[in-house]
Amino acid sequence: MDGLLSEAFIASLFFGAVTAGVPLLLAGLGEQVSEKSGVLNIGLEGMMLAGAFAGFAAAYATDSFLAGFCAGVLAGMSVALIMAVLCVVLGMNQIVVGIAITLGAEGVTALLHHVLYSRSYPRLSRVETWTIPGLADIPYIGPAFFDRNALIYLAFALTFFMIWVFRRTQVGLNLQAAGDAPAALDAAGVSVTVTRFVSVLVTGCLGGLGGAYMATVGGGLFLPFMTGGAGFIAIVLAMLARGNPLWVLFGAFLFGASLALTTALQVVGVNIPTDVIQMLPFAMVIVVLLLFARHSYLPPALGLPYQRGAR
Amino acid sequence: MKPEPVGAPDGDAALALHDITKRFPGVLANDRVSLVFRRGEIHALLGENGAGKSTLIGIVSGMVRPDSGSIEVAGRPVRIASPSAALRLGIGTVYQHVLLVPSLSVLENLMLGNPWWRTIDRAATSERFAELAELLSVRVSPDALVGRLSLGEQQQVEIMRALWHGELVLFLDEPTSMLTPQGVDDLGVVMRRLRDHGVAIVFITHKLKEASDLADRISVLRQGRVVGEVRPAELKTMSPDAIIERVVAMMFGHDAKAGDLRATLVGDASEPQSRQHADAGVEPLLVLRGGHTAGERGECALDGADLEVRPGEVMGIAGVDGNGQKHLAEVLAGQRTMTAGSISLAGREIGHLGVAGRRRLGVRYITDERLGEGTAPRHSLAINLVIKEIGSPQFWKGGITSWRRIHDHARNMIRTYSIVAPSERVPLAGLSGGNIQKVLLAREWTGDARLLVVAKPTYGLDLQNTRRARDWIKRIGGNADTAIVVISNELEELIDVSHRIAVMERGRIAGIVKNRPGARTAIGRLMAGVEAA
Numbered sequence: 001m002d003g004l005l006s007e008a009f010i011a012s013l014f015f016g017a018v019t020a021g022v023p024l025l026l027a028g029l030g031e032q033v034s035e036k037s038g039v040l041n042i043g044l045e046g047m048m049l050a051g052a053f054a055g056f057a058a059a060y061a062t063d064s065f066l067a068g069f070c071a072g073v074l075a076g077m078s079v080a081l082i083m084a085v086l087c088v089v090l091g092m093n094q095i096v097v098g099i100a101i102t103l104g105a106e107g108v109t110a111l112l113h114h115v116l117y118s119r120s121y122p123r124l125s126r127v128e129t130w131t132i133p134g135l136a137d138i139p140y141i142g143p144a145f146f147d148r149n150a151l152i153y154l155a156f157a158l159t160f161f162m163i164w165v166f167r168r169t170q171v172g173l174n175l176q177a178a179g180d181a182p183a184a185l186d187a188a189g190v191s192v193t194v195t196r197f198v199s200v201l202v203t204g205c206l207g208g209l210g211g212a213y214m215a216t217v218g219g220g221l222f223l224p225f226m227t228g229g230a231g232f233i234a235i236v237l238a239m240l241a242r243g244n245p246l247w248v249l250f251g252a253f254l255f256g257a258s259l260a261l262t263t264a265l266q267v268v269g270v271n272i273p274t275d276v277i278q279m280l281p282f283a284m285v286i287v288v289l290l291l292f293a294r295h296s297y298l299p300p301a302l303g304l305p306y307q308r309g310a311r
Numbered sequence: 312m313k314p315e316p317v318g319a320p321d322g323d324a325a326l327a328l329h330d331i332t333k334r335f336p337g338v339l340a341n342d343r344v345s346l347v348f349r350r351g352e353i354h355a356l357l358g359e360n361g362a363g364k365s366t367l368i369g370i371v372s373g374m375v376r377p378d379s380g381s382i383e384v385a386g387r388p389v390r391i392a393s394p395s396a397a398l399r400l401g402i403g404t405v406y407q408h409v410l411l412v413p414s415l416s417v418l419e420n421l422m423l424g425n426p427w428w429r430t431i432d433r434a435a436t437s438e439r440f441a442e443l444a445e446l447l448s449v450r451v452s453p454d455a456l457v458g459r460l461s462l463g464e465q466q467q468v469e470i471m472r473a474l475w476h477g478e479l480v481l482f483l484d485e486p487t488s489m490l491t492p493q494g495v496d497d498l499g500v501v502m503r504r505l506r507d508h509g510v511a512i513v514f515i516t517h518k519l520k521e522a523s524d525l526a527d528r529i530s531v532l533r534q535g536r537v538v539g540e541v542r543p544a545e546l547k548t549m550s551p552d553a554i555i556e557r558v559v560a561m562m563f564g565h566d567a568k569a570g571d572l573r574a575t576l577v578g579d580a581s582e583p584q585s586r587q588h589a590d591a592g593v594e595p596l597l598v599l600r601g602g603h604t605a606g607e608r609g610e611c612a613l614d615g616a617d618l619e620v621r622p623g624e625v626m627g628i629a630g631v632d633g634n635g636q637k638h639l640a641e642v643l644a645g646q647r648t649m650t651a652g653s654i655s656l657a658g659r660e661i662g663h664l665g666v667a668g669r670r671r672l673g674v675r676y677i678t679d680e681r682l683g684e685g686t687a688p689r690h691s692l693a694i695n696l697v698i699k700e701i702g703s704p705q706f707w708k709g710g711i712t713s714w715r716r717i718h719d720h721a722r723n724m725i726r727t728y729s730i731v732a733p734s735e736r737v738p739l740a741g742l743s744g745g746n747i748q749k750v751l752l753a754r755e756w757t758g759d760a761r762l763l764v765v766a767k768p769t770y771g772l773d774l775q776n777t778r779r780a781r782d783w784i785k786r787i788g789g790n791a792d793t794a795i796v797v798i799s800n801e802l803e804e805l806i807d808v809s810h811r812i813a814v815m816e817r818g819r820i821a822g823i824v825k826n827r828p829g830a831r832t833a834i835g836r837l838m839a840g841v842e843a844a
């Protein structure tokens with residue numbers, strides 16, 4: 001156990017935490033946008049899975065990660081479009097539609113995978129990285145944070161962009177009003193439907209991107225059901241973050257670290273049954289909920305469809 | 312953006328409606344309504360529930376599209392397709408219920424509706440805010456969270472928002488219903504200032520007294536039509552009584568039995584008749600001492616409430632909504648436990664008893680959430696009448712439901728309380744508000760009742776049903792075995808039915824006033840937080 005403080009262990013833990021945390025971060029930031037606007041987007045898992053499949057397929061076919069990311073975004077947004085039309089425009093129950101979307105996406109992506117690749121699981125060859133000179137050589141954290149794919153830097157930047165959007169822009173005000181008092185937003189002359197529609201699409205975009213990341217930079221291959229609950233963890237993160245993107249960032253890497261623990265422990269030769277380690281993130285969800293759920297703040301209109309005049 | 316000042320009271324038309332018709336399934340909400348709203352004039356629109364006032368507001372504010380008819384703004388024909396179109400035309404609306412985001416500051420609320428691609432422009436917003444604050448002569452901190460403001464202050468913010476894009480027409484939908492007497496006076500001052508500035512003010516109400524006090528012109532709507540008008544020249548020369556007489560005739564038709572309704576409608580035009588209770592020395596039936604409760608976020612909890620009600624007495628509880636009335640009712644009914652304090656009925660401590668235990672002792676509660684906690688709206692009228700006695704041997708034999716008895720009982724109640732319903736088996740939700748209220752009264756007012764708690768007995772009811780509900784409370788109010796607590800935010804109602812009136816303020820009873828001439832002033836002072844004289 002003396003290897004636990006070694007550079008190999010810590011570097012591996014950080015590396016893994018970033019790898020596993022980025023999709024949670026992207027999806028969590030996306031979910032935060034729709035939750036702020038009053039839509040509980042349970043379909044996030046489905047959007048991630050669609051993004052993962054499309055991202056992998058495109059990256060494999062074109063041998064370009066960028067094409068994979070774009071395809072992931074488009075796939076996530078197409079799934080989100082279904083959610084937006086059913087829940088925002090038609091006012092259907094968000095939970096029922098969200099569950100249906102997740103289950104549907106699981107089935108469809110597994111089927112498409114079988115159609116395209118039959119029983120084989122092809123892999124992508126390499127990960128393009130942007131090495132930041134100097135910083136990448138820092139021991140412990142250099143390889144984890146400064147020698148990575150461009151998308152990882154983008155995800156970090158996005159966190160701070162979101163803070164700026166929420167605090168400093170009209171869009172941020174509109175989002176908060178749509179979730180806290182939609183009738184007030186409507187009376188101010190801003191369409192609640194458009195605000196929520198767009199925020200669901202943003203969730204799909206970021207969820208899809210997170211999924212594409214998992215299947216390209218993360219694993220380099222697509223497996224059916226590969227998101228394995230990451231979408232649901234991201235929903236929990238967004239709910240506990242009280243509207244603050246920094247908490248999503250923090251939470252994503254906390255969960256990322258617990259996911260990465262398996263590999264890191266194997267690096268230093270500690271053998272705990274992987275089944276036990278794989279339970280960690282979910283045990284962590286329960287612990288975090290027990291500790292912080294009391295303090296979570298959810299918009300009063302979250303989950304309630306808005307219809308003009310039906311107050 | 313600013314209109315030129317208009318001196319003449321009959322200034323040019325700011326907004327003209329021609330033959331506006333709007334039909335909803337089964338209802339003709341507006342039937343060829345033509346109205347002209349002029350600059351520098353306060354125009355009151357009067358009408359009962361269902362007269363078409365709300366639809367009209369919806370049409371001018373862009374929430375509802377008319378089926379036919381035309382609208383002119385400052386002489387030019389326009390179409391008002393959305394709320395933002397209305398605001399941009401200078402037509403602002405202040406709705407009956409506050410439509411602000413409580414979690415945003417005053418300035419942020421006023422910035423809602425700016426182009427979405429902008430970053431927040433505090434400087435420009437502050438400038439316009441200062442301009443309007445001066446015009447309205449109000450003092451609200453621009454950085455205060457709206458959720459922390461009083462309802463009167465929130466309304467001032469709403470008026471600012473309504474005038475944000477231009478001071479042409481201001482619609483106020485029942486603006487006084489949530490305000491303290493002092494708040495109503497302040498609103499009157501703001502309205503007159505705006506009128507003198509040249510704004511066309513349209514003020515929708517069902518309170519005749521307010522209309523005749525504030526308005527320069529009164530129009531009356533009945534069943535979707537404009538049925539009459541009192542012009543400025545007439546308003547100036549006629550006596551208040553004559554105006555009221557005339558408007559009542561318009562609202563109910565000349566031959567209607569209006570005299571009866573008139574009292575309800577006019578309310579505060581006359582001094583209250585004395586409804587003092589004779590037996591001042593009798594032992595109280597209900598005693599609440601030092602009642603404390605724990606409140607959720609944004610709720611007002613009880614904070615040391617003391618109350619004594621004597622048998623045969625109607626105790627009114629006055630106060631602006633959200634001063635702990637809800638908790639008081641729930642504590643009396645046994646739906647909420649106190650964190651401290653004691654409560655006793657006829658000398659017996661009942662604080663430890665729940666709803667069922669208290670019901671056996673004769674405690675009855677008629678909630679204002681008639682379709683929420685009051686009834687099971689999708690279930691039949693008959694089952695709703697026995698819903699608080701499920702399992703009682705009268706209707707259930709060994710766990711088996713006796714539908715025959717339940718339905719017999721329901722038919723009996725429908726007759727006794729003249730409930731209008733096609734049958735006892737229809738879902739309760741299909742009944743009108745007045746009839747649902749009767750179902751609640753019938754259920755709660757049984758022979759063994761000792762304490763009846765009624766929250767907002769006439770909330771949402773039309774005039775006739777309001778009259779009936781008040782008469783009913785007055786009638787049972789003399790019953791020597793029973794104490795009645797009536798909670799209401801309508802002062803006229805309490806003055807009409809109560810023997811004494813307690814004023815609630817921030818979770819306490821701020822004072823208790825005997826209902827006799829002059830009580831209104833004392834209550835108004837208590838509600839405004841001034842100590843009783």
